[in-house]
Amino acid sequence: MQEQRLKTNLDTNLIKLIAIISMTVDHVGGAFFPEYPVFRWIGRIAFPLFCYCLTVGMLYTHDIKKYLLRLGAFALISQPFWILAFNSDDIVGNIFNLNIFFTLIVSLLATWGFKEKKWWLFIAGIILLNVVNFDYAMTGLILMMIFYLCRNKPWLGAIIYTLTYLPALNGYMEDPLALKIGGHAIGFEIFALLALPFIYIHTKSDLKISKWFFYIYYPAHLFAIFLIQLFV
Structure with a gap:
């Protein structure tokens, strides 16, 4: 039996399912109900x-190269569907408007570089995330580093994770996605704290879902959004 490398929640099938449901709500809201920030x-x-599950995958995979190649393949497969779903009016202009898979891959590669003391890879990842217009930019790497470095100290990971999002308490009233309470705005990033219990509270759902479902779902749901937009 492979040695356990994390003391956080390893019920990753449940976590992935919650992640794709949340992602789908987000994308449906962005595509069809932009006036309702709750989505x-x-x-x-x-x-x-997703960042947490990839960190778990990095620690438990038997072959990191195959893992990264699999992620890379689906990032490329998903790219045209990403453009069609959200930027079909300017396909050429959005070729390099990269889907989230690319951010996750670079963040994972940099974290793995840190783990293996391949510092050039870690530094290259940081540079890429700051130079290329990746969605979420450095956030993916920061989160993965928290999950990796605090893998055996979940209490510390939870504290640092929370501190990472506290700046969102000071949002901007001009932001249409902000939560506005009286005359104060809270940045919508604060809702990332809702992911915390799924990572740090142990669950045993015993869900059995093929890993390919999670890969295929991403481009499939983007294509579905595009098709629905054609008839709405």
Whole structure:
């Protein structure tokens, strides 16, 4: 039996399922109900959960190269569907408007570089995330580093994770996605804290879902959004 490398929640099939549900709500809201920010608030749960699951995958995979190649293949497969779903009016101009898979891959590669003391890879990842217009930018790497470095100290990971999102308490009233309470705005990023219990509270759902479902779902749901937009 492979040695356990994390003391956080390893019920990753449940976590992935929650992540894709949250992501779908986010994308449906962005595509069809932009005037209702609650869809986007729910969507903030997804990205941290994906980052966490990839960190778990990095620690438990038997072959990191195959893992990265698999992620890379589906990032490329998903790219045209990502453009069609959200930027079909300017396909050529959005070729390099990269889907979230690319951010996750670079963040994962940099984290793995840190783990293996391949510092050039870690530094290259940081540079890429700051130079290329990746969605979420450095957030993916920061989260993965928290999950990796605090893998055996979940209490510390939970504290640092929470501190990472506290700046969102000071949002901007001009932001249409902000939660506005009286005359104060809270940035919608604060809702990423809702992902915290799924990562740090142990569950045993015993869900059995093929890993290919999670890969295929991403381009499939983007294509579905595009098709629905054609008839709405």
